[in-house]
Amino acid sequence: MESLGDLLKAMPGGRNMKQQADKLMADLLEDPLVGMLRNKYPELDDATIKLNLNRIYQCTKEYRNCTNCTGLDQCPNDFEGHYTELSCETVGGVVQLNDRKVACKKLIARQSENRIRSRIRSFYIDDRALSQGYSADEIVSKDIERMKAVGQVIGYINRTKEEGLQSEGLYLTGSFGTGKTFLMCYMLHELAKAGFTGAIVYMPEFVEDMKSLMFEQGKLKETVDLLKDTDLLIFDDIGAENLNPWVRDHVLGSILNYRMNRKPTFYTSNYGLDDIEQHFSFTNKDGDDLHKGQRLMDRVRPYVQLVHVTGQNKRGR
Template sequence: MESLGDLLKAMPGGRNVREQADRLMAELLEDPLVGRLRGKYPELDDATIRLNLNRVYQCAKEYRNCSNCPGLDQCPNDFEGHYTELTVETLGELVQLNDRKVPCKKLTARQSETRIRSRIRSFYIDERALSQGYSADEIVKKDLERVKAVGQIVNYIDRTKEKGLQAEGLYLTGSFGTGKTFLMCYMLHELAKTGHTGAIVYMPEFVEDMKALMFEQGKLKETMDILKDTDLLVFDDIGAENLNPWVRDHVLGSILNYRMNRKPTFYTSNYGLDEIEQHFSFTNKDGDDLHKGQRLMDRIRPYVQPVHVTGQNKRGR
């Protein structure tokens, strides 16, 4: 942004700086912003304005920029996302004009959104699912067939905001592409606004990584501790993974055993609860083991509210 000195030099007859300053002073006194400032601080006289001409010019210039904001990334102000705010202080007979940089609403909103996202960890999930904005109305309008499911999730969010973390989570089931992952990201985003931490894990890739970390106990423990301790944990697309007994019993079982009665866990799946129990009962190594599958389900079924998500397949649209 141009300085006051540059402006005076660029004005016609720039050699007479005093005359140019007088002209600029007259323009600023007619500026509505300066009028509002003097209305708020009646003690602000012409002499004080002239003495602080650079500050007043800066404030007026930045105010006009903000009134025609081109967006935060193209902010023309000296300090991106900030504008100059003027205040007046009277010390005896001395009237003093003070200025400070204030973050604009767009910057404040961006910083707030960054803080919200920092509370959510994603493992193998497309970051776009967490970074885009969310609107409950838009979520409903995208597919009226899933209104009931959206209502259940919104009620869960409201209940958590009012009463704190719930004892049970949600188990979202439904066909491919109905938006189950998107709805869970929406829930994490909304509850992150109130300070809750969250993590979402894409199960097929998570399971393969856990197999690879079997002999790297430090990294394995670090990952498991994150998933145990986060306020809200989502296992996405559960049932699509290729389980082995070790991941089922020592990783997934350990995480769920720690979280039950402590913090809620959420799931999305193309399978219902009965079908997912059958899935847990079979591994490529041991074949059928109904007892192990049932044992894991004892850490899931009592701690979730089933939500059936209906609607059209939205992938590729």
Template sequence: MESLGEMLKAWPTGRTITEQAEQKLAELLAEPLVAKLRAKYPELDDHTIKINMSRVYQYVTEYRNCSDCPGLERCPNDFEGHYTMLGCDTSYGYPQLHDRKVACKKFTARQKEERIRSRIRSFYIDEKALRRGYSSDEILTNDLERAKAVGQLLRYIDRTKEHGLQEEGLYLAGQFGTGKTFLMCYMLQELAKAGYSGVIVYMPDFVEDLKSLMHEPGKLKETVEMMKETDLLIFDDIGAENLNPWVRDHVLGAILNYRMQRKPTFYTSNYELDALERHFSFTSKDGDELHKGQRIMDRIRPYVEVVMVTGENKRGRK
């Protein structure tokens, strides 16, 4: 933003700086915003305004900029997303003008969004699904066939906000494209606003990456610890991964064993629980291992509320 000094220098030649300053003072004194300031602080006289012309000029200019805001990215004020506020202090026996920077509503909203976003980590999930905001009415009316599932989800969110982290998570089961991942992303956003951290993991891609992490034990440990400790952990599309015994028993099993009775874990799947157990009971390497499938399910089944998500397939729908 151009300062008062720079503006005076740019004025046409032939007039002294003093004359230019006097004209600018007269303009500032005639400003409706300055009149409001003087109504608030009756002790604010012309002399005080004159010796604080730069402050008053900045105050008026930034107010005008904010009134015609071009957006945070193009904010013309000296301090992006902030404007100058003026106050008057008479504790010294004479009026003394002081200024301070105040964050605008748009800057405050962006900070809030960034704080919420920082609480959520996603692996292989479309960021648009996490960032797009929806109201509870919108997700309820988007597809009335899944209204019962949405109602269960909203009640779960309310319970968590009111009573803290629940012992049970949610298991969203249903056909392709009914919005299970979308509903989980909505839940993450809502609970992140309440201060909870969350991780959402797309299982098919995650399992493939775990195979390469076998050779990076430090990074593997860091990833597993993060999933153990986050408030809300979502395994998205579980059952669609190409499972191997090591992932099932030493990674997934370790995470679930730690979280049960500590923090809730959530799932979306095309499988119901019995079918998921059959999935976990067979690997291409070792064939049928019913007891190991049951062992994993003992860490899932008792710790979830099952939510059946019905409705039409929305993938590819315009």
């Protein structure tokens, strides 16, 4: 932003600074913003305005910048995302003009959104799914066929906001591209606004990474502990992963065993609960082990509400 000194120098005949200052003083006295300031502080006289010409000029300049704001990234004010606010007080019979920097609405909104995002961790999920923002109207109107599922998710969100963490999560099942992940990201975003932490894990890549961490116990424990402790945990696209006995029993089993009766866990899948139990029962190493599959499902089935997500495939649209 140009300073008052720069403005005076740039004016024709800038060497006659007193004349130019007098002209600027006269212009400021006619400025509606200065009129509003004087209405608020009747004690603000011409002498005080002249003494604080630079402050008042900066205030009016920043106010107009904010009025015509095109976004924080293009903010021309001295302190990005802030404007100057003026106030008056009389001390010992002398009128004093004070200024302070105030955060604008756009900066406050961005800071609030950053705090929300800091409560959410994503593993192998496109961050745009969590950062784009959502509206309830968009969620409802996107596909009328999935209205029932949307109602269940929104109902769950409202219950959690009113009552705190629930004892059960949700299991979203449906065909490819019906918006299961989209709905879970919406839930995370809404509940992060209410102060809850959350994590969403894309299962196929997560399982492969866990296999590679088998002999890196420090990193493995850090990841597992994070997923155990977060308020809301989503396993996305469960059933699409290539399980081995170690990941199933010592990683996934450990996380679910800790969370049951403590914190809700959520799932999205193209498979129903019975099909997922069969999936858990089979590994490439050991073949079928129905007991192990049932054991894991005992930590899933009783702790979820089943949600059928119907509708059209929206991928690529």
